[in-house]
Amino acid sequence: MTRPGWGYRRGMPLTRSLDAATVVITGASSGIGTATAYALARQRAAVVLAARSEAALVRVAERCRELGGRALVVPTDVTDAASVERLADRAAAEFGRIDAWINNAAVSAVGLFDEIPVAEFRRVLEVNLLGAVHGIRAALPHLDAAGGGVVVNNASVLAEVAMPYQSAYNATKHGLRGLADTVRQELRVTGRAAISICTVLPASIDTPFFRHVANHSGREVTPPPPVYPPEMVATTIVRLLRRPRREVYAGGAARLIGLQWRLAPALAERTLGWYAHKTQFGPGVRPETVGNVFRADADGRRDGGWHGRRRQLIRMTAAFGLAAAGTAVGTMAARTRRARTDRS
Secondary structure, eight states: OOBTTBSOOOOOOOSSOGGGOEEEEESTTSHHHHHHHHHHHHTTOEEEEEESOHHHHHHHHHHHHHTTOEEEEEEOOTTOHHHHHHHHHHHHHHHSOOOEEEEOOOOOEESOGGGSOHHHHHHHHIIIIIHHHHHHHHHHHHHHHTTOEEEEEEOOGGGTSOOTTOHHHHHHHHHHHHHHHHHHHHHHHTTOTTEEEEEEEEOEEOSTHHHHSEEOSSEEEOOOSSEEOHHHHHHHHHHHHHSOOSEEEESHHHHHHHHHHHHOHHHHHHHHHHHHHHHSEEEEEOOOBOTTSSSOOOOSOSOOSOHHHHTTHHHHHHHHHHHHHHHHHHHHHHHHHHHHHHHO
């Protein structure tokens, strides 16, 4: 049985080296998008930076050029299909072609499902899921014209598992995973397998994301530890451009949580629900806010200041590992008992 990053068939890589490639990145104004832009700039790629915050994009572009890359800023609202089409056209006009497209833009609304305003829930769906739909649709003709290429969808381990207080975000990431699987199938059966569709499933990442969510919990929102640096996801994405896989985890905790969820989903659901309930909120009281769901507020920062939670990495990863091992043993024992009962 194969799983993300564990022996899945490789897709077709870029048709040219990174130093000659053009890569479009949505959500490039902070966090993982910014870190990925810098990682590609170090490879001397041409990066096309898209997000709502033009000032932040300009700062990121300047740094990309300092690192040796080429950069184009295209302010874009991914919920607007026409805006995303213009992004693709600008990228191709500036650099001659598009070799890869990274769907990274995302927002979230945190709170109980029945307390998140419908308008915010809808907006999360539009940004996270429809934004990727618009991105893939805009990218495909250009990747076809280039003779192939790679689409990377930055999902989350929450595309495979679930976490309380994140109903809208969970729904969009599960949807994004299904969308990627379907488009990959269609490309293969219609003879366009030179275009690879990849999905990344990161664990908790140290970005400004958690400070910018719409918050209806009444408390400070924090990333459940262990928390990994955004550069780890950026490295994973760059690796996918060179050696595409249908799915890969980013962060050992994501892999272990996914393993637990597959081995014993009911138990893992209860355990992760309890864990997220205990670790997703800080001690501080916070007033309700719509965060960046409707308005841009990025500033070009990669990290979110959650470095203290990185210190828990080894301890928490070990705990997840022990839980996964226990789950595996329990599952195998249950299957053995069931088999004995069936035989008798």
